[in-house]
Amino acid sequence: MFDVRDDQTIVREIKLTVGLMKPGFDFSHLDAAFHDVKRLFLGQYEGYRKCNTQYHDFGHTLMVLLAMTRLMHGAYLQEIKFTDKEINLGLISSLMHDTGYIQSVDDCEGTGAKYTLTHITRSIEFVQNYYSRDPYFAADMHNFHDILRCTGLNTAIADLPFESERIILLGKMLGTADLLGQMADRLYLEKLILLFGEFKEGGVAGYESEMELFRKTVHFFQWIRTRFENEFGNVERYMVDHFKNRWNINSNIYEESIEVNFRYLKFILKSNQKNIRSALRRKVFSFH
Numbered sequence: 001m002f003d004v005r006d007d008q009t010i011v012r013e014i015k016l017t018v019g020l021m022k023p024g025f026d027f028s029h030l031d032a033a034f035h036d037v038k039r040l041f042l043g044q045y046e047g048y049r050k051c052n053t054q055y056h057d058f059g060h061t062l063m064v065l066l067a068m069t070r071l072m073h074g075a076y077l078q079e080i081k082f083t084d085k086e087i088n089l090g091l092i093s094s095l096m097h098d099t100g101y102i103q104s105v106d107d108c109e110g111t112g113a114k115y116t117l118t119h120i121t122r123s124i125e126f127v128q129n130y131y132s133r134d135p136y137f138a139a140d141m142h143n144f145h146d147i148l149r150c151t152g153l154n155t156a157i158a159d160l161p162f163e164s165e166r167i168i169l170l171g172k173m174l175g176t177a178d179l180l181g182q183m184a185d186r187l188y189l190e191k192l193i194l195l196f197g198e199f200k201e202g203g204v205a206g207y208e209s210e211m212e213l214f215r216k217t218v219h220f221f222q223w224i225r226t227r228f229e230n231e232f233g234n235v236e237r238y239m240v241d242h243f244k245n246r247w248n249i250n251s252n253i254y255e256e257s258i259e260v261n262f263r264y265l266k267f268i269l270k271s272n273q274k275n276i277r278s279a280l281r282r283k284v285f286s287f288h
Helices: 007-021 028-042 058-077 084-096 119-130 141-149 165-183 188-202 210-230 235-247 253-270
Strands: none
Touching: 007 058, 007 084, 007 235, 028 058, 028 084, 058 084, 058 165, 058 235, 084 119, 084 141, 084 165, 119 141, 141 165, 165 188, 165 210, 165 235, 165 253, 188 210, 188 253, 210 253, 235 253
């Protein structure tokens, strides 16, 4: 449909999609945040180093932002009407959800992957510092906190003190978009090698080798479907409404792409490849 490798193309699609919900929407808050977050990942934002996590990079952030926008549009088509402020909260939370992986300039040990287990708290702190003097979001620090917490794989949605049903919905959407943006990626399986490197540096237990991560990803696929249903209320269903309205496609393209990745993962594992990298169809990335 369009080239997802070009960030300006993605931004145009996001703005077009938001315009379908809110003609004349004021994008000034998103534009400013996008400009600064891109600079942050590029190492051009004062006080911070360049992003050096290859799995959780700016490309991943854009995929989550795009998926989040599509979910909100699909919900709109089902008569769920977000306010302009709520749309901004959803978009900017998506844009900043992984800022916690970025190291400060005086943090020169290792990479941002060492913050794997704490990056959500760090992302929340970045957002709150970024908007500490912004009157538009002055009353929304708790909303950013609750929405961003939903990206945690062990977060229980019922334990968060959301201020409204629509903020709960935004949190469920971001948690869903974060997973869809990764797992539907055509290069998801190849990128698991990068994720293993991040897990190793970040001290994530239970993954002693690349092969073990691949094997456990089979169960992760199955577990995620349960999480979509039980924690996130199946908000991914709104993708069907979006694709039907925007592209005249009566299906959830994300779910179809995830299923392709899942089937090929099972094929790889059944083939008993000694070297998992040799079984991948496309170029394997290196982790550093």
